[in-house]
Amino acid sequence: MTGTDTSETSMRALPQNRPARSGPAPAAPAPSPRRARPVRHVGRPGGAWALPALLYFGVFAALPMVLVAYLSLTSWGGLGTPEFIGLENWSRLVEDPVMRRAVWLSLVLTVLNWIVQTPIALLLGVWAAGPQRNRAVLSAVFFLPLLLSSAAIAIIWRALLDPNFGPLAWLGPRLGLESVDVLGGPTSAFAMIVFVTAWQFIPLHMLLYQGGARQIPASLYEAARIDGAGMLRSFWHITLPQLRHTVTTSSVLMVVGSLTYFDTVLILTGGGPGTDTTIVPFLMYRAGFRSWELGYASAIAFTLVVVATVIALLLVRFTGFGTMRSTREGL
């Protein structure tokens, strides 16, 4: 389809000259003269085509974002009408030590997730984009965790890590581990959340990198080989720079994803031991749907909305507006 645009423009600019100019080459299939007519605006959909989706998305996604800000200024127990109480929830939130700790834990979790998941996903993705023979089979195996829900994954791992009934209880003593109650210790419970979410999400990011790596022109690698660059150097100087937009996309998804590991935490550790794995989304759930302080929970939720939006915008911005922009540019 390349070249379509140029031929079109010239036709539109010189419609009368066209037959004369193509005269000497009658062997070439003559372009249909009808194409010269300006038909570009016929049959275009009006903006109304986007209305149903927009309205629907507005009611269930955009409106809630505004509502959550309002609800954070109310006291509401889930029944009846929310009662306006001003900034009370917010002053309470600022002074709440559990919230402070939850914010800290969420930050640590986000950073750890990025550090653990990005290199593994990147290497696996680049590897999977290559020509190895058993690649297809292995990629299919790696894909499996993506099919499982967070709930299923958390249940599986909880069963596998169970100190009384799980394989770990059987395996631990044979490996010389003293304590097998990994979900009962504060540090190890947190580490397990990092591990289980990595297990769950690395396949997704691996797919993204695989897609990105496939789009790197092979000529770049050939040129590098002629220049005598080894595998490591080609990876460092070609693969990584070429994948920078993918890194952005993947990082945004990872960071925003870290703010949503609610189901994993609920099932795997229940926020415990104590509040050692109570990250912000879980705290919001607990305040909202266990204590039924929905106004207070809304303040927590609004914090999440703001943080998610700011992080996404910052990351996308810092790396030259990344994929979000380039997706739009081709329009």
Add this chain to the structure above:
Amino acid sequence: MLWLAVVGVPLYALLVATFQRSENYTSEGPLTPPSDPTLHNYATAIENGLLGFVLNTAIVTLAVVVIVVALSATAGYAVVRSRTRWTNGVFRAFLLGLAIPSQAVIIPVYLIIVEMGLYDSLTAIVLPTAAFALPVCMLILVGSMRDISEELYEAMALDGAGSVRTFVQLVVPLSRPGLSTVAVYSALQAWNGFLFPLILTQSYDKRLITMGLFEFQGEYRVDVPGLLTAVVLSTVPLFIVYLVARRSLVAGLMGVGGK
């Protein structure tokens, strides 16, 4: 290669456990195939009402897929082809929606659902689930629809086709790969959804599969193989979809990261 062990071993342990009698589970060790393989766990899981949960989940999933495909196809068409200025803004709004975690707005969604009188119905799960699947689906579809060449549109226009006919006869058939990715993706979201069922329903006969598993976990504390069997059974339908639609699903997800 190490990763194969990290992914493979737990999955293997999971499968092996489902054929193990729970009284033998801890004694025999997790990695050896059971000496006395049994389908007992599968029978128990089905007796415990797992099929009812699966049916509910299937209904919700189907509804979500229909809504998402219909809305994202029409809106995607408008974003790609319309000359109206604000359609571009629409797309940007959807992209921003990518960043909003559904947890963050669950409280207002709960309020809206209660106000609409839909609390504790399957519809209550369908509506927000579909809404939150829309941004990614728009991203996938717009990418796919943009590849339809200008000449084809012109040919349609010359035949006197209006936007509806162009949509039905040209856009839909040609963006079928994108549409099937969108369908599979939204099905995955609906099937695996946890938060909306947890918050927006409460009665037993409205349970979806993920919630059912969550409750099994409470009841089955000692019967680990029984619980794991329920997990495996809940994944079977998705696995079938994956086997059928593997290519388009993988291609679609890879496309999201692209460039």
